[in-house]
Structure formats: structure tokens, C-alpha cells
Amino acid sequence: ANIASFTPSTTHPNLTYSVTVPDTTTQHNAGPIYLQIRAPRTLQWVALGQGSRMAGANILVVYTDASGTNLTLSPRLGRGHIEPQYTDLAHATLLPSSSVTDDTIEANIQCTNCLASWAAPSDTSYAPASTAAPFIWAYHTGRALNSSSVQETLTIHSDMGSTTLDLSHAQFSAAENNSTDLNPFALTSTQPPTPQTGNDTHPQTKTRAILIVHGTLMATAFLLGFPLFALPIPLGVQYNIATRHAPLQLFTLALVITGLGTGVYLATTVSTLKHAHPVIGLILVGVLVLFQPVAGYLQHRHWKREAAKSVFGYVHRWVGRGAIILGMVNGGLGFGLAGRGMGGVGSRNVPVAAVVVYSVVAGVVFVGYVVGVVWGKTKVFGRRGQGKGEGGERGMKGEGENGHREKI
Numbered sequence: 001a002n003i004a005s006f007t008p009s010t011t012h013p014n015l016t017y018s019v020t021v022p023d024t025t026t027q028h029n030a031g032p033i034y035l036q037i038r039a040p041r042t043l044q045w046v047a048l049g050q051g052s053r054m055a056g057a058n059i060l061v062v063y064t065d066a067s068g069t070n071l072t073l074s075p076r077l078g079r080g081h082i083e084p085q086y087t088d089l090a091h092a093t094l095l096p097s098s099s100v101t102d103d104t105i106e107a108n109i110q111c112t113n114c115l116a117s118w119a120a121p122s123d124t125s126y127a128p129a130s131t132a133a134p135f136i137w138a139y140h141t142g143r144a145l146n147s148s149s150v151q152e153t154l155t156i157h158s159d160m161g162s163t164t165l166d167l168s169h170a171q172f173s174a175a176e177n178n179s180t181d182l183n184p185f186a187l188t189s190t191q192p193p194t195p196q197t198g199n200d201t202h203p204q205t206k207t208r209a210i211l212i213v214h215g216t217l218m219a220t221a222f223l224l225g226f227p228l229f230a231l232p233i234p235l236g237v238q239y240n241i242a243t244r245h246a247p248l249q250l251f252t253l254a255l256v257i258t259g260l261g262t263g264v265y266l267a268t269t270v271s272t273l274k275h276a277h278p279v280i281g282l283i284l285v286g287v288l289v290l291f292q293p294v295a296g297y298l299q300h301r302h303w304k305r306e307a308a309k310s311v312f313g314y315v316h317r318w319v320g321r322g323a324i325i326l327g328m329v330n331g332g333l334g335f336g337l338a339g340r341g342m343g344g345v346g347s348r349n350v351p352v353a354a355v356v357v358y359s360v361v362a363g364v365v366f367v368g369y370v371v372g373v374v375w376g377k378t379k380v381f382g383r384r385g386q387g388k389g390e391g392g393e394r395g396m397k398g399e400g401e402n403g404h405r406e407k408i
Contacts, residue, residue, distance in 0.1 A: 003036075003185065004170035008137055008161050014104065015039045017048050017137055020184050021167055022174040025115075026128045033114050033128065036185050037062050037107040044142035045154055046105070047076075047084075050114060050126055052134040052162055054078035058118050059136075060092060061154065062107040063145040064100060071098050071107050074150040077118050078136075086151045089118040097183040108183050129171070132164040207269060210262050211338060215354070217259035218281075218334070222327030223361050225252030227369045230320060234376030241300055249296075253288060260285045277333040284330065288323055292316060324369070328362045 005018040018036040025031035037060070039046040044063065051057030057078035065072045075090030095108040117124035126133060138160035145152055172184050229248040232239035239245060263281055267273040295316035302310040335358065338350050 002170050002172060004165040004167060006163055006165065008163065012040055012043065012139070015043070015046070015139065017135070018185060019133075019135075019165055019167065020170045020172055021128045022184075023171055024174045026171060029128060030115060031128075032110050032112045034182075034184050035060065035109045035111065035114075037105075037109070039105050039139065041100075041103055041105060041144070042141060043105075044140045044145055046107075046139045047137065047157075049078060049084075049136040049138075050134070051078065051117075051124075051136060054084065054136065055080045056117055056119055056124060057084075057136055058090065058111075058114055059084045060090075060107075060109060060111070062105065063147065063152070064105065066146055066148040068144060068146045069100050071100060071105060072145075072148055072150060072152070073107065073109060074152065075118070083154055083156075087118050090114075095183050097186055108185055110182075127167075129168045131166045131168050133167045134162065134164055136160065136162045207266070210266055214259055214262040214266060215331075215334065215338075217255050217262070218327070219331060219358060219361075221252050221255045221259065222324060222331060223358070223365050225249075225255065226320070226324050226327070227365050230324075231369060231372045234373045236376055236379060246296065246300075250293065253293070256285055256288060272337060275337055277330060277337045280326065280330045280333065284323060284326055287319065291319055292323070295319065321373075325366070328366060331358060331362065 003018050003020045005016055007013060007016050016036075016038045018038075019033065021033045022031060025033060035048060037046050037048055039062075045061055046063075047059050047061040049057040049059035055078055059076045059078050061074040061076055061084070063072055063074070064070070071094055073092060073094045075087055075092045076084035077087045077089075078084045090111065091113045092109055092111040095110055097106075097108045099106050115126050115128060138157035140155050141158045142155065174182075226249065229245060229252060233241075233245065260281065263278060264273075267275075267278040272278060295312045299310055299313040299316055302308070302312060335350060335355050
């Protein structure tokens with residue numbers, strides 16, 4: 001049999017996808033086609049799809065069954081950049097020649113209605129002798145699923161891409177073997193597989209870049225910006241609220257809003273918008289945007305008139321502190337979500353070093369912030385005991401008409 005094959009992943013050179021078409025299918029423009037997926041056991045699931053993109057694609061997903069010694073074939077319909085949905089409209093079956101060994105899985109698949117989209121109704125068709133038949137591929141690295149359910153939940157791919165194959169040179173004579181268990185990939189009297197290079201693309205690179213931008217922006221804001229730009233106030237150092245604190249915190253808030261945009265893109269792309277990390281993030285950023293600037297401004301205006309703290313000051317202070325702590329914790333949840341969806345903690349997408357650095361910096365900043373606030377409060381009580389008042393002897397230049405330090 002003449003076979004069109006391609007190996008898309010340099011990381012997994014033993015991952016190979018192959019396609020061949022019976023001459024009878026080409027003659028009648030209807031009938032079965034045969035597909036083969038060979039992959040290392042280190043891959044949790046492997047998929048091959050017909051189409052140039054996920055939306056509307058016929059996708060064949062393969063993973064080990066409950067026994068771990070056989071395979072489960074799960075035909076799914078692509079719905080865009082979210083988990084494909086199982087469909088019973090596909091007429092695809094595993095051939096008896098499919099196998100699982102210690103190192104490799106091999107799925108030999110016959111599909112009798114893969115020349116048209118499984119979506120109903122559908123006007124999409126695939127020519128059995130196309131010189132540029134579009135295919136997409138994907139896999140996830142991880143522990144074996146060992147599930148016999150065709151509707152098993154799939155973790156987002158570790159890598160994916162698209163290619164085109166020349167099926168006009170991937171034909172074989174159906175008369176060579178009329179067995180119902182026909183496995184054209186095992187026919188020994190035919191030509192060896194012909195590699196197809198195609199136009200391989202890896203959209204995963206874009207997703208990873210956006211993930212890095214998202215994590216960097218949010219970590220910078222909640223580990224550095226918000227706590228460090230707020231800490232001078234309880235410490236009692238000279239720090240003008242209107243010209244320093246407010247602009248710096250607004251700049252940090254702009255980083256957070258940008259980070260939110262990248263986060264929403266990621267969550268919608270990989271269908272994780274209902275998980276704890278994005279839900280907490282949306283609520284947290286909403287509170288910061290809607291309440292913090294307003295409460296801070298109202299407290300500042302009240303101080304200019306009364307030289308005293310208002311309820312807005314308490315709201316601004318404690319919402320801010322709570323947001324910093326919750327933001328740090330949510331960053332940890334973000335690593336967990338990215339680890340589950342992009343290859344696991346320790347993979348190229350979620351390196352252990354990044355998790356360790358984040359945890360150490362978060363711990364140091366948290367302890368430092370708490371110590372700073374407590375020390376500043378102790379200093380204020382000391383001044384009260386000496387009759388110097390909460391503003392201290394000198395106050396903060398430019399803050400408050402009476403020279404006292406403005407408090408928020």
C-alpha cells in the first residue's frame with residue numbers, strides 16, 4: 001500500500017500519523033479510508049483530525065483502555081479551541097491489528113464516513129485523492145488515561161499543529177485483501193510509507209507565549225507592585241499620596257487589567273473559564289477596578305477637608321490588603337491550572353523553577369508586608385503614648401493642610 005505519513009513532533013520522533021485510501025473509495029468518491037496512529041506510551045492521548053482547524057473537524061482520539069493493554073477510540077467533533085465533543089455519528093472502528101506494547105501504542109483505524117464532516121447538517125467533504133488534504137494533530141504528555149469511556153475528559157494538548165497530505169499517492173488496491181479485518185498498513189507486497197512534510201504549524205507556541213505574558217504581568221503586580229507601593233504608608237515614610245501612591249498603584253492596576261485580558265483569552269481558548277483560578281481572578285480584578293480607585297479618591301478628598309480617616313479609608317486599606325493576599329494565592333492556583341492543562345508542572349510550559357521562584361518571592365513579600373504593617377502600627381501607638389499624635393512630629397510633606405501624615 002502507498003501510505004502518506006508524517007512525524008510532526010521533534011520531541012517525540014516515534015509519533016507517526018499515516019493515511020491510505022482504497023482505490024474503490026477513490027473511484028466511487030465514497031467508502032472507507034484507513035488511518036494509523038503510532039505513538040510512544042509516554043503520551044496520555046493522541047489525536048488525528050480531518051480539517052484545517054479544530055472547528056468542525058473530524059477528530060479521532062486514541063488512549064489506553066481500562067485494562068491498559070488495549071486501546072479506546074473516541075471519535076469527536078471539533079468545536080473550536082475547546083475540548084472536542086464525542087459524537088456517535090462517526091463510523092470509525094479499531095482494527096484487530098491495533099496494539100499496545102511496553103513502549104508503543106498503534107491504532108489502526110477504519111473510517112467509513114470520513115469523506116464528509118460528522119457535523120449535521122454538513123456541506124464539508126474531503127476528496128479521497130486530494131493532493132493537499134488538510135489534517136490537524138495533537139497529543140498530551142502524561143500518565144495513561146486507562147479509560148474505556150469514549151467521553152473521557154481530555155486535558156488540553158501539550159502540542160498541536162496542522163499539515164496537508166498528498167492522498168493521490170496514498171492509494172492501494174482493495175483487491176489485494178478482501179478480508180473484513182483488512183489492515184493495509186501491514187500489507188507486505190506494497191511500497192513502504194512515503195513521508196509527507198506538509199505545512200506543519202504549531203499554534204501551541206502562541207498559547208505558551210501568552211501564558212508567560214499573563215503570569216509575568218500578574219506576578220509583577222501582586223508580588224511587587226501593589227505591596228511595595230502600599231507599604232511606605234504604614235511605615236510612616238515620606239510618601240505623597242496624590243503624586244506617588246496613586247499614580248504607581250494605577251500603573252500597577254493597568255498591568256493587572258492587561259493581565260486579565262491575556263487570562264481571559266487563555267481561559268476561553270482552552271475552555272477553563274469555570275475553574276477557580278479564572279473565576280477568582282475576574283472577581284478580584286473587578287473589585288480592584290470598581291472600588292479601590294474610588295475609595296482611595298474619596299478618602300483623599302475627605303482627608304483634605306477633615307484631616308481624618310473616613311469609612312472610605314478603612315475600605316480602601318482592607319480591600320487592598322485582602323486583594324494582595326488573594327492575588328498571591330490565586331497565582332499559585334494559576335500554576336496548578338496551567339500544570340494540569342499544559343503538560344504538568346515540570347514541563348516546558350510550567351517549569352519547576354518558575355513555581356519555586358514564585359512561591360519564595362510570595363512568601364518573602366507576604367511576611368515582609370505583614371511585619372511592615374505591624375511595625376508601623378506599633379510605631380503609631382508609641383507616638384500616641386508620647387503625645388505626638390498619629391501624624392508624628394514631622395508628618396509627610398505635602399500631605400494634609402496641617403502637616404500631618406495622610407492616612408488611608
